[in-house]
Amino acid sequence: MGTRIQAVYRVESDAKSIEARARGIAVEQSVEMPVAAIVSRYVLDEVLGRLESVEDLGGGEYEVRIALASATTGYEAGQLANMLFGNTSLKVGITLSDAVFPDDIVSAFGGPNHGLGGLRDRVKAGGALCATALKPQGSSPAELAGLASAIALGGIDYIKDDHGIADQPYSPFAMRVPVIAEAVAKAAAHTGVPTRYLPSLNGNLDAMRAQIVLCRSSGLDTVLVTPMLSGLSAFHTLKRENPDMAFVAHPSFGGLSVAPSLLFGKLFRLLGADATIFPNHGGRFGYSEDECRRIAHCALHDWPGVRPCVPVPAGGMTLERVPEILHFFGRDVMLLIGGSLLSAGENITRETARFCEAVRAHE
Amino acid sequence: MGTRIQAVYRVESDAKSIEARARGIAVEQSVEMPVAAIVSRYVLDEVLGRLESVEDLGGGEYEVRIALASATTGYEAGQLANMLFGNTSLKVGITLSDAVFPDDIVSAFGGPNHGLGGLRDRVKAGGALCATALKPQGSSPAELAGLASAIALGGIDYIKDDHGIADQPYSPFAMRVPVIAEAVAKAAAHTGVPTRYLPSLNGNLDAMRAQIVLCRSSGLDTVLVTPMLSGLSAFHTLKRENPDMAFVAHPSFGGLSVAPSLLFGKLFRLLGADATIFPNHGGRFGYSEDECRRIAHCALHDWPGVRPCVPVPAGGMTLERVPEILHFFGRDVMLLIGGSLLSAGENITRETARFCEAVRAHE
Numbered sequence: 001m002g003t004r005i006q007a008v009y010r011v012e013s014d015a016k017s018i019e020a021r022a023r024g025i026a027v028e029q030s031v032e033m034p035v036a037a038i039v040s041r042y043v044l045d046e047v048l049g050r051l052e053s054v055e056d057l058g059g060g061e062y063e064v065r066i067a068l069a070s071a072t073t074g075y076e077a078g079q080l081a082n083m084l085f086g087n088t089s090l091k092v093g094i095t096l097s098d099a100v101f102p103d104d105i106v107s108a109f110g111g112p113n114h115g116l117g118g119l120r121d122r123v124k125a126g127g128a129l130c131a132t133a134l135k136p137q138g139s140s141p142a143e144l145a146g147l148a149s150a151i152a153l154g155g156i157d158y159i160k161d162d163h164g165i166a167d168q169p170y171s172p173f174a175m176r177v178p179v180i181a182e183a184v185a186k187a188a189a190h191t192g193v194p195t196r197y198l199p200s201l202n203g204n205l206d207a208m209r210a211q212i213v214l215c216r217s218s219g220l221d222t223v224l225v226t227p228m229l230s231g232l233s234a235f236h237t238l239k240r241e242n243p244d245m246a247f248v249a250h251p252s253f254g255g256l257s258v259a260p261s262l263l264f265g266k267l268f269r270l271l272g273a274d275a276t277i278f279p280n281h282g283g284r285f286g287y288s289e290d291e292c293r294r295i296a297h298c299a300l301h302d303w304p305g306v307r308p309c310v311p312v313p314a315g316g317m318t319l320e321r322v323p324e325i326l327h328f329f330g331r332d333v334m335l336l337i338g339g340s341l342l343s344a345g346e347n348i349t350r351e352t353a354r355f356c357e358a359v360r361a362h363e
Numbered sequence: 364m365g366t367r368i369q370a371v372y373r374v375e376s377d378a379k380s381i382e383a384r385a386r387g388i389a390v391e392q393s394v395e396m397p398v399a400a401i402v403s404r405y406v407l408d409e410v411l412g413r414l415e416s417v418e419d420l421g422g423g424e425y426e427v428r429i430a431l432a433s434a435t436t437g438y439e440a441g442q443l444a445n446m447l448f449g450n451t452s453l454k455v456g457i458t459l460s461d462a463v464f465p466d467d468i469v470s471a472f473g474g475p476n477h478g479l480g481g482l483r484d485r486v487k488a489g490g491a492l493c494a495t496a497l498k499p500q501g502s503s504p505a506e507l508a509g510l511a512s513a514i515a516l517g518g519i520d521y522i523k524d525d526h527g528i529a530d531q532p533y534s535p536f537a538m539r540v541p542v543i544a545e546a547v548a549k550a551a552a553h554t555g556v557p558t559r560y561l562p563s564l565n566g567n568l569d570a571m572r573a574q575i576v577l578c579r580s581s582g583l584d585t586v587l588v589t590p591m592l593s594g595l596s597a598f599h600t601l602k603r604e605n606p607d608m609a610f611v612a613h614p615s616f617g618g619l620s621v622a623p624s625l626l627f628g629k630l631f632r633l634l635g636a637d638a639t640i641f642p643n644h645g646g647r648f649g650y651s652e653d654e655c656r657r658i659a660h661c662a663l664h665d666w667p668g669v670r671p672c673v674p675v676p677a678g679g680m681t682l683e684r685v686p687e688i689l690h691f692f693g694r695d696v697m698l699l700i701g702g703s704l705l706s707a708g709e710n711i712t713r714e715t716a717r718f719c720e721a722v723r724a725h726e
Contacts, residue, residue: 024647028647030500031498031499031501032498032499032500032525032527032701032702033498033499033525034702034703034705034706036706037705037706038499040499040501040502040506042501043499043500043502046501047499047500047501047533048499048501071531072500073531074529074531074565076530076565078565078567078589078592078593079530079565079592081592081616082526082527082529082565082589082592082615083527085616086526086527086592086615087526087614087678088618090615090618090642090650090678091618091647091648091649092648093649135394135396136393136394136395136396136401136406136411137393137394137395137406137410137435138394138403138405138406138409138410138411139403139406143403163445163450164395164435164445164446166437166439166442166445167437167439167442168434168436169434170405170410202437202442202445203439203596204594204596204597204599204600205568205569205597206568226445226449229441229442229449229594229595229596230594230596231567231592231593231594231595231596231597232594233570233592233593233597234567234568234594234596236567237567251450251453252445253444253445253452254452255448255451255454255619255620256618256619257618279453284387284391284454285450285453285454285455286456287453315450315453338396339395339397342396342397343396343397343399343400345402
């Protein structure tokens with residue numbers, strides 16, 4: 001008997017239809033054909049999705065648990081997403097709300113190369129981590145390097161490219177990364193904080209591989225990825241090919257009907273995100289406190305064989321909110337303040353230093 | 364002055380907040396930082412998203428049009444999606460409903476290698492096309508080849524792998540494809556209909572490239588792709604690298620808050636889908652007639668420099684519905700009946716022939 005993934009769906013339905021709707025998901029996410037027309041015993045026993053339970057949540061919502069055969073994933077990242085939610089993502093009123101993975105899936109995908117501990121070690125930190133983003137796109141490599149230097153002089157831990165900074169003519173990846181890396185390294189030598197610069201990988205797998213080579217030759221060991229844009233397979237391939245690299249995941253284009261805690265917390269972690277960025281409550285996005293708590297929990301909770309992934313609440317955060325965010329998430333966190341820090345203009349170094357002090361003072 | 368993409372969003376809002384919410388999207392999808400803190404004239408003029416119009420649709424919904432600088436896409440598929448909807452996909456109550464692409468974007472991506480005309484030529488058809496899918500996953504290569512042969516003997520145009528059939532141990536791609544291709548070729552020689560078998564590409568870019576090589580050496584010239592699983596960049600790369608190949612796009616994992624007509628119709632076509640599969644109204648999915656009409660329109664409408672892409676309504680279609688579907692979509696269509704055809708069991712060849720006759724009789 002092969003192992004099974006427990007997939008959990010939240011389904012809008014009336015009481016009369018829920019049983020059929022639930023069985024429909026089990027079929028859709030496995031054999032996708034009339035069960036009566038299946039003749040193979042093997043397919044019926046080992047491939048067909050199995051409806052485990054239906055729970056009435058009230059208000060016309062049900063929680064449906066389905067056991068999906070791990071073998072159907074081929075232990076490949078894109079196919080894993082296909083089996084969890086491929087066609088069902090197109091159905092109205094159904095959210096993929098959680099998944100529980102058996103050991104063979106966990107060991108096949110393996111989780112973060114470095115995780116929380118590794119990201120702390122890189123910057124010799126013990127508690128919460130501080131991060132910001134280089135913006136706006138349209139800036140030249142020299143402008144971005146100047147900004148990165150001013151921020152690094154404030155003693156921050158991580159500086160990432162804005163996820164919109166890709167490989168545009170006004171700032172080609174190959175021209176931008178070495179000069180920003182050098183500017184940050186110089187500033188880090190000055191402050192004593194080993195600030196890391198994270199370029200945003202983009203394009204197809206060939207392009208991203210070449211970008212990682214360039215990052216390494218520029219002395220970098222941590223990068224930003226956007227798994228929903230690059231493709232989950234490409235992300236997982238890069239993670240596996242580059243055990244020295246740490247990967248921070250950006251949620252861009254991730255607005256599927258998949259619970260954010262599953263997608264950005266559990267799934268990105270399983271595939272190898274060392275840290276995962278998500279929209280914090282109270283910012284520009286509509287995420288609730290509960291949702292953010294669940295994301296952080298999925299990223300961090302004890303998971304044998306999988307390193308913890310650093311939750312990175314972001315999206316319209318400000319210096320004033322630092323104590324509140326730390327109170328909410330605790331010390332296993334990376335705080336990411338982008339645009340608000342940039343509003344400091346010429347005082348960016350001082351503002352960055354204030355941000356870092358606020359985070360480190362909290363410990 | 365660089366060109367601009369017109370991106371159209373449907374936004375839930377009250378009258379008081381809509382202006383700020385609309386400006387927020389323009390910022391989020393371009394510079395993603397406080398505009399007041401931007402000093403560069405170039406960024407303000409040539410990179411910052413420009414709010415073009417806000418239209419009250421009634422019922423608390425607004426249509427917001429924003430002009431996004433084409434240069435920010437770097438003319439790369441993943442980054443195109445990032446700029447259209449990256450972070451905004453995470454915002455509650457906002458749908459990306461349409462996009463209008465300027466000439467430089469169109470010529471950079473180029474659309475289908477073959478399109479409607481090419482897919483008709485491959486099977487010497489003049490009107491609507493007939494297709495089905497091999498199922499269920501879990502079947503062995505020999506079982507799938509037997510099924511494919513029986514279907515091909517019915518004279519069908521296209522037979523695709525079920526999108527769940529990937530590279531699993533029970534039916535590895537490299538073992539499955541040559542034997543199915545041979546079985547279909549034999550049956551096609553018998554019927555005189557040049558039936559095409561479409562393997563489902565899966566895995567990362569390396570894997571898919573190797574799969575295309577194998578397809579070509581098995582005499583195949585058309586394949587199935589799932590752009591939302593493979594990544595848009597990987598799909599577009601394959602399209603560009605293989606001008607002899609036709610690509611049929613599957614919508615799996617596409618349940619974003621992006622209008623299906625834009626994603627499966629316009630965007631997949633722009634990136635090169637020769638045909639695009641989508642859930643027809645009245646099947647297992649909740650798509651409306653209007654939505655399906657819009658998808659077909661986006662796939663087919665006159666678009667200088669971009670071949671028409673074949674709309675493929677699917678998802679729980681039956682033989683009985685053929686006349687109605689043809690009446691609805693006209694002759695520029697491929698009809699895809701999967702599971703219902705398989706219910707015919709031993710009569711699959713006859714049932715397939717009936718399906719093809721129904722489609723061809725309609726012309």
